[in-house]
Amino acid sequence: MPKSQVRKKKVYTPPTDVRPAVAAASKKPSPVWVPFSAVFLIVFGIAWLVVYYLSEQQYPVEAWRFWNLAIGFGCMVASLGILSRWR
Template sequence: MPKSQVRKKKVYTPPTDVRPAAAADSKKPSPIWLPISAVTLIVVGIAWLVVYYLSSQEYPVAAWSYWNLAVGFGCMVASLGILSRWR
């Protein structure tokens, strides 16, 4: 029985003229306002909810009733959206 030939695999090298545009943007650092605003939104959201519960639903805005929960949690969700852009 004849011996089979050993196949040599070629190493893949991507073409140099085609590069994704996102690779150039990913090396820039985040602006300083990004983590500051995200932490601020988290603190504001938590403070809003704490004040709402400790005041027996009278403050921050009594007319909004349960929409105060949406404001507090909305601030925290917005901060998560901002933090997803942090590098």
């Protein structure tokens, strides 16, 4: 039985004239403050929640009641938003 021919695929080369500025901008490293601020927000959010629960919901701000949870989790979610921009 004869063997079928093997087709050679062309190697894809992306066009260089389409949006060259975007390719150059995407390789730019992130500023130094990005990972530091993300780590700070994570630690701050966790510390806020730990203080809130260990103080039996009297601290950091007793009048805010359950908004203390929103602040703690909001800081952690904000750090995820910052880390999504880290390169």
